[in-house]
Amino acid sequence: EDKVVQSPLSLVVHEGDTVTLNCSYEVTNFRSLLWYKQEKKAPTFLFMLTSSGIEKKSGRLSSILDKKELFSILNITATQTGDSAIYLCAFAYSGAGSYQLTFGKGTKLSVIP
């Protein structure tokens, strides 16, 4: 059975800290791995990773995928209170000519001043 495991499930840090969120997966028909940020309701897209070893960056956020070891990490440097959210990892798999997402449970990040 395909699965995505995120760790830690929750994390409390102080502003300015650097955090690393982990995502491991066991899937068939892997297409891509995606990271989302969920603050209240709608998950918002952060990164999509398809190729192993290539880092994606956006400001203070970065992510990398290791397809051999089946994991991805999301790094956030110089954290701010606005980074407080649930971070979801998902893999996209193909079937019947379309793509679906299987999500992990998420990591709840709390950044305190």
Next chain:
Amino acid sequence: DAGVTQSPTHLIKTRGQQVTLRCSPKSGHDTVSWYQQALGQGPQFIFQYYEEEERQRGNFPDRFSGHQFPNYSSELNVNALWLGDSALYLCASSLGGIGYTFGSGTRLTVV
């Protein structure tokens, strides 16, 4: 450019009742997927609609059904509601592929 619009935002239903949730996809998108997110869990795939047909389905019972209209909007219907159906229901639209845009969801509470 309007994103994905879901209605209603909140809903309270009694066990055994039926509910219909609605989704208007982002402009230019033709595929609508529905996800259920229980408290403390990640979203779980319910089904996906493309060209007015259910293209793929997750591990959900037949009480969950849907529809897609010619304008690409979609409905999710749940019959014989259980307490366990209480969750945030998310709609995501895309243009065939992975570029999902999520709506803000409908919070369903079954009492």
